[in-house]
Amino acid sequence: MRAMLRVxxxxxxxxxxxxxxxxxxxxxxxxxxxxxxxxxxxxLAPWRDLWATPGLGRSVxxxxxIGLGSAALSLGxxxxxxxxxxxxxxxxxxxxxxxxxxxxxxxxxxxxxxFLLAPSGWLVRLVSPWATGWTLPPDLATAPDPWGLGAxxxxxxxxxxxxxxxxxxxxxxxxxxxxxxxxxxxxHGPLAAWGRAVLPRVTPLIRLxxxxxxxxxxxxxxxxxxxxxxxxxxxxxxxxxxxxDPDPAVRMKGAxxxxxxxxxxxxxxxAWRLAEIALGRLARGWLTxxxxxxxxxxxxxxxxxxxxxxxxxxxxxQPPPGTTVVRADxxxxxxxxxxxxxxxxxxxxxxxxxxxxxxxAAWFWPAPWPSALTLETWARHLAxxxxxxxxxxxxxxxxTGLALALALGSLEHExxxxxxxxxxxxxxxxxxxxxxxxxxxxxxxxLAALARLDGTWLAVVWGHLLFVLxxxxxxxxxxxxxxxxxWRRTAHGLGAxxxxxxxxxxxxxxxxxxxxAAAIGFAVSVAQYLPTLxxxxxxxxxxxxxxxxxxxxxxxxxxxxxxxxxSALPLLVFALALALPAWRFRHRRGLRAxxxxx
Amino acid sequence: MTLVLxxxxxxxxxxxxxxxxxxxxxxxxxxTVMGPSGSGKSTLLDAATGALAPAFRLFGRVLLEGRxxxxxxxxxxxxxxxxxxxxxFPHLSVGENLAFGIPRGVSxxxxxxxxxxxxxxxxxxxxxxxxxxxxxxxxxxRAALMRVLLAxxxxxxxxxxxxxxxxxxxxxxxxxxxxHIAARGLPTLLVTHDPEDARxxxxxxxxxxxSASGGEEPC
Numbered sequence: 001m002r003a004m005l006r007v008x009x010x011x012x013x014x015x016x017x018x019x020x021x022x023x024x025x026x027x028x029x030x031x032x033x034x035x036x037x038x039x040x041x042x043x044l045a046p047w048r049d050l051w052a053t054p055g056l057g058r059s060v061x062x063x064x065x066i067g068l069g070s071a072a073l074s075l076g077x078x079x080x081x082x083x084x085x086x087x088x089x090x091x092x093x094x095x096x097x098x099x100x101x102x103x104x105x106x107x108x109x110x111x112x113x114x115f116l117l118a119p120s121g122w123l124v125r126l127v128s129p130w131a132t133g134w135t136l137p138p139d140l141a142t143a144p145d146p147w148g149l150g151a152x153x154x155x156x157x158x159x160x161x162x163x164x165x166x167x168x169x170x171x172x173x174x175x176x177x178x179x180x181x182x183x184x185x186x187x188h189g190p191l192a193a194w195g196r197a198v199l200p201r202v203t204p205l206i207r208l209x210x211x212x213x214x215x216x217x218x219x220x221x222x223x224x225x226x227x228x229x230x231x232x233x234x235x236x237x238x239x240x241x242x243x244x245d246p247d248p249a250v251r252m253k254g255a256x257x258x259x260x261x262x263x264x265x266x267x268x269x270x271a272w273r274l275a276e277i278a279l280g281r282l283a284r285g286w287l288t289x290x291x292x293x294x295x296x297x298x299x300x301x302x303x304x305x306x307x308x309x310x311x312x313x314x315x316x317x318q319p320p321p322g323t324t325v326v327r328a329d330x331x332x333x334x335x336x337x338x339x340x341x342x343x344x345x346x347x348x349x350x351x352x353x354x355x356x357x358x359x360x361a362a363w364f365w366p367a368p369w370p371s372a373l374t375l376e377t378w379a380r381h382l383a384x385x386x387x388x389x390x391x392x393x394x395x396x397x398x399x400t401g402l403a404l405a406l407a408l409g410s411l412e413h414e415x416x417x418x419x420x421x422x423x424x425x426x427x428x429x430x431x432x433x434x435x436x437x438x439x440x441x442x443x444x445x446x447l448a449a450l451a452r453l454d455g456t457w458l459a460v461v462w463g464h465l466l467f468v469l470x471x472x473x474x475x476x477x478x479x480x481x482x483x484x485x486x487w488r489r490t491a492h493g494l495g496a497x498x499x500x501x502x503x504x505x506x507x508x509x510x511x512x513x514x515x516x517a518a519a520i521g522f523a524v525s526v527a528q529y530l531p532t533l534x535x536x537x538x539x540x541x542x543x544x545x546x547x548x549x550x551x552x553x554x555x556x557x558x559x560x561x562x563x564x565x566x567s568a569l570p571l572l573v574f575a576l577a578l579a580l581p582a583w584r585f586r587h588r589r590g591l592r593a594x595x596x597x598x
Numbered sequence: 599m600t601l602v603l604x605x606x607x608x609x610x611x612x613x614x615x616x617x618x619x620x621x622x623x624x625x626x627x628x629x630t631v632m633g634p635s636g637s638g639k640s641t642l643l644d645a646a647t648g649a650l651a652p653a654f655r656l657f658g659r660v661l662l663e664g665r666x667x668x669x670x671x672x673x674x675x676x677x678x679x680x681x682x683x684x685x686x687f688p689h690l691s692v693g694e695n696l697a698f699g700i701p702r703g704v705s706x707x708x709x710x711x712x713x714x715x716x717x718x719x720x721x722x723x724x725x726x727x728x729x730x731x732x733x734x735x736x737x738x739x740r741a742a743l744m745r746v747l748l749a750x751x752x753x754x755x756x757x758x759x760x761x762x763x764x765x766x767x768x769x770x771x772x773x774x775x776x777x778h779i780a781a782r783g784l785p786t787l788l789v790t791h792d793p794e795d796a797r798x799x800x801x802x803x804x805x806x807x808x809s810a811s812g813g814e815e816p817c
Binding site: 417418485486487488489490491492493494495496497498501504505508509511585587588589590591 | 653674676729730732
């Protein structure tokens with residue numbers, strides 16, 4: 001088995017890093033006039049075409065605005081929730097809300113938002129005409145709006161839960177609760193304590209996830225197609241449009257655009273890092289400054305001397321009512337609630353609105369609810385085109401299964417060899433998430449064509465695997481590495497060989513994280529748009545590609561069916577991932593907490 | 599049944615961690631290895647079970663019943679190990695835990711009979727279907743020992759096995775463990791930092807070197 005394990009890291013890299021590198025190359029060559037297999041004259045013509053494209057500046061500006069705005073906003077919200085809700089019941093609720101929020105695909109939220117925000121949308125219907133006086137939908141461009149605000153909002157509400165999930169893992173690693181208790185006992189307020197004692201330590205830990213969010217938001221296509229302005233659209237949308245053009249010259253211009261997009265993402269990440277360093281320098285004075293004694297609600301006069309003592313009391317479980325203690329904690333709790341609630345509300349309303357449309361018989365403006373409900377749309381759709389649903393499920397299951405096997409094999413290899421995971425391996429894992437999809441999938445498609453795989457189901461699975469594997473690996477790595485090595489030693493000492501130890505001891509002990517990783521992988525696969533499009537060559541439509549295609553037509557009932565299915569499938573898998581171990585181990589108290597650590 | 603360490607030296611990179619240590623543990627005998635934390639006690643046990651982390655290098659030989667164990671995977675060395683935690687698999691019942699190490703080829707009926715009699719021996723009669731998480735500390739410690747013994751080991755290693763138990767329980771569990779070891783005549787290596795747990799000959803490890811007290815084997 002040891003020999004077999006050795007296969008995994010190179011195999012993982014081949015399936016994984018090679019395509020990214022080859023994909024970038026396969027995109028770079030056409031950008032300089034060389035079409036793989038198609039000839040063409042080498043030169044800078046594609047770049048000249050690109051610079052001459054009218055509206056290029058506006059495309060870049062839109063991408064920057066949507067990407068930077070949503071990434072900064074979601075990071076801010078996630079930090080506010082993590083800092084403000086730490087140790088409160090709100091944190092328990094937030095944790096519970098994470099899985100379903102992560103499960104809903106980006107484009108489902110975008111399509112739901114399109115209905116919420118449209119001039120004839122749900123929000124306007126709920127207040128018209130009694131409050132607004134509008135008897136006709138107002139003549140405003142709200143979905144899409146000219147600045148891409150809707151797209152930024154959709155990205156924000158989707159990225160906030162992801163960043164919060166990453167933050168929570170980082171917080172556990174640095175034992176944030178104890179750091180805050182110590183800082184507060186030294187006299188710092190709750191948020192100041194968090195900012196001084198925790199933030200500097202979690203920042204490096206969530207750097208890569210933040211970069212991944214930046215890269216994703218800057219280069220997102222499906223959400224932008226639904227909610228961003230179209231003439232011209234954000235750079236990624238334009239690039240994908242050009243890459244799909246029948247004219248080779250336009251495709252080469254698209255390749256140049258894809259490189260520009262990659263450079264844009266790289267530049268933004270570098271700028272973000274520089275800004276982070278600058279902020280860190282500026283904040284140094286603040287970080288080491290002592291607590292404010294004369295602040296609002298502070299004890300005055302001779303009592304000042306005993307303030308640190310009072311504050312130690314603050315950090316305790318039961319602060320006495322009516323003191324400043326309660327006020328400071330109430331403020332941070334409210335801030336966290338103000339950050340968390342809109343995220344949950346927007347996603348819930350977006351999905352609920354479309355779910356309602358899918359069963360609406362008639363829903364005329366400005367009625368707030370459909371006048372009658374019917375399952376006719378569902379029956380018509382499922383009878384007419386069940387294939388996208390089938391493809392979605394089979395591709396997601398195959399990609400997730402492969403990803404689980406690869407991740408587990410690599411982790412077992414790492415353990416058997418006593419390797420300690422380094423920073424380099426983490427960067428490699430993140431590579432497909434840091435390079436814009438539009439920047440290398442065109443090259444991957446060319447690679448698949450060379451292998452005569454393009455347009456096959458297998459190619460689609462492989463395309464999804466590129467994005468499923470990093471998430472599955474990240475979700476599984478921590479629990480796997482934390483597993484007490486004495487479990488294996490005990491089992492070996494009882495005469496169990498490697499396979500038996502893996503199957504009878506390690507996998508059951510890791511069942512919970514394994515299934516959770518699988519659920520994340522499944523959700524990631526269901527949400528993939530560009531990989532399905534590029535590698536499936538349009539022959540393997542999924543719910544996501546169908547939904548995006550439908551968004552242009554505006555049949556809200558049919559979009560509703562897709563949004564509901566798209567959200568319900570991953571939700572169902574998440575529910576199973578939580579319920580299965582709970583049921584399987586219902587008589588095993590030692591596993592109920594889900595943690596088998598030291 | 600004899601467990602022999604022959605000039606065992608363990609290095610971490612260039613740094614010598616343990617040894618050279620030569621030691622013969624006769625059948626039914628217990629030898630205690632003592633030392634402060636960081637002196638390589640647990641690493642020595644890892645070397646004997648074959649679970650040494652790849653960063654360490656082992657020189658010398660470990661022999662069991664005259665057979666050189668070098669190169670044998672942990673599961674084929676027939677060396678049982680008990681940790682300070684009972685390490686009963688939380689996903690299996692108490693009975694399934696006990697049956698885990700019974701060698702292949704034993705008939706289903708025979709397996710059940712062995713588990714039942716082991717449960718009786720450990721005063722756990724009728725608890726075979728219980729969740730291990732519901733056992734008391736003493737019950738779990740006894741179940742862990744019975745699980746090791748059912749795997750028919752040829753030698754036993756104890757890694758601070760009593761340090762998590764409270765004093766009242768400790769004497770009883772210790773008595774139970776050593777009575778069973780003596781009854782089966784197993785050579786036993788015990789590592790601990792607690793003089794109270796020590797028994798038999800005592801070998802002291804200090805960081806990087808070894809000093810002997812008591813009747814250490816002349817080699």
